[in-house]
Amino acid sequence: MARRKIIRITATSLLVLLVLVTAALGGIGWYYSNELLKPAEAFPQRYPETALGLDDENLVLAESKLSTLRGTFGVVWPGGAAKVGDVASNKDGRVERPLLEGTAPPEGTKVRIETNVYEGNPKTSLGLVYSDVAIPGELGDMPAWLVPASNRDTWVITVHGRGASREEALRVVPQLHAAGLPVLLITYRNDPGVPKSPDGLYHLGDTEWHDVEAAIHYAQGQGAKKVVLYGWSMGGAIVGQMLARSSSASTVSAVVLDSPVTNWTQTLNLQAQNRGVPTWLTPVAEVVSGWRADLDFDRFDLVANPPAVKPPTLVIHGSADGTVPAQSSRDLATAANGLGWPLRYVEIPGADHTSGWNVATDTYRAALGDFLTRSIGAGP
Incomplete structure (x- = not known):
């Protein structure tokens, strides 16, 4: 009797411990999935x-x-x-x-x-003529700024990062404008003033690419024959999914990616390290986030799962990026030849997340100008 009682108590204790550990892991996963998926957690609110x-x-x-x-x-x-x-x-x-x-x-x-050095719209911040336009999307109209230029055939569509805004792209608009390229600075689902996704969550590129596709359709309706996609941070993941999954990918003649997310698992590992959280918890955050937003994180690994359409691509990343690891971009650059992807990689020493332009403006501008000339024949 005593032995059976001991076994029963031990089994019950182990079961309770298992439930507590599972609940704790689930709570941790839920907390970090909130930080990753909830738009309210992404937009900067502090003034440190x-x-x-x-x-x-x-x-x-x-x-x-x-x-x-x-x-x-x-x-x-x-x-x-x-x-x-x-x-x-x-x-x-x-x-x-x-x-x-x-x-x-x-x-x-x-x-x-x-890293945003300009506040406001293209007119107030840069002195450039622009139009407020509405891009029809599957969830509703999405506001955008259109800065016209002399070349009506090839447009640049900018895709900002998670928690950022279309102002993120204003830094590069003068150079693109001088090269004769119209620039469409878009918003996408869950941005302020834009329809929310049905669940109110970011999908890290898994659904947002539809909004980039809608922007391409808008540009085509205005006479564009080709587009250049320019993405920052999560905007890079969005561009990657658009190339992989959109029937309009063939209209993309070139891509520029600044500090792009090309592997969400590596990005989450880095962010875990920054918070002092063991990286073995990353799969827990992925499981919870995947369940909440119906995400397949393997899909975002552009080395293991490259898009079928691989236009000429410029990737710029800072060596000191503490948000999205530069190693992910290095890995993509190393694999590019074997993937049949014409890709140039430029690393900015000492630059943090999306700050390559800020830290080394001349180097950044030279790399961008050379790429635009070689890939689409654009130049001042």
């Missing part, structure tokens, strides 16, 4: 840096990892924005950067440093 006023013509910021980044960046705060240049001095906890555009925030203002 502190402005210390204006010294001569330099904006002074409290020293931090972000305030000491090399290059040109945007500084935003509630109700204001500015553009600052490279670090002019850094001593005694005060980082001075030349104020290039905008006005300085009052001393003590909490601010955020962004």
Whole structure:
């Protein structure tokens, strides 16, 4: 009797432990799937840096990892924005950067440093003529900006990253415009002011590619014969799925990818490491996210599952990217020849996520200009 009782208690304890462990893993997976899939978690809301006023013509910021980044960046705060240049001095906890555009925030203002250096629309930020247009999508109309140019046959369609906005592309619009290329800066499902997906979640490219396809159809309706797709971060995953799954992929004559997600598993592993979370929990987050949003994460691995349509592609990635691993882009570049994919890879030393343009503007512009000339014959 005593032995049976001990066995019964042990079995019950193990069962309870298994339930508790399963519940804990499920809770962890649910938490991280929220961070990955819920739009409200993706849009930046914090202002972690502190402005210390204006010294001569330099904006002074409290020293931090972000305030000491090399290059040109945007500084935003509630109700204001500015553009600052490279670090002019850094001593005694005060980082001075030349104020290039905008006005300085009052001393003590909490601010955020962004790769977006332009706020507003193409007219207010760049002085370029543009039109507000609506792209008919399967969930409803999606607002976009259309910047016209001399070449009416080949359009550039920009696809911003997760939690970003169409303003992300404004940095490269002047160069594209000078090359004679009309630029369509799109939004997609779950962006502010755009219809939400039926479940209200991001699908990491698995459904968003339909919105890029709709943008291509819109461009074709306006006379475009070919398009160049330009994606940042998750926008790269969206472009990858569009090439793999859209009947309109053959209209894409070239692709530019900046810090692209080409393998979500590697990206989640990096983000787990950044949070001090064991990478063996990544599959748990994938299982929960896959269940919630009906996702197959293997589909996003462009090395293992490359798209059938592989137009000439330029991939630009920063070596210090702490959000999407540069190794994923290196892996794709290494595999490209064997995949029959004409791909050029440019790595920007020291650049963090989507900040290659900010850190090394001349290098970035030269690579982009050369690629556009070689791939589609466009140039200033």
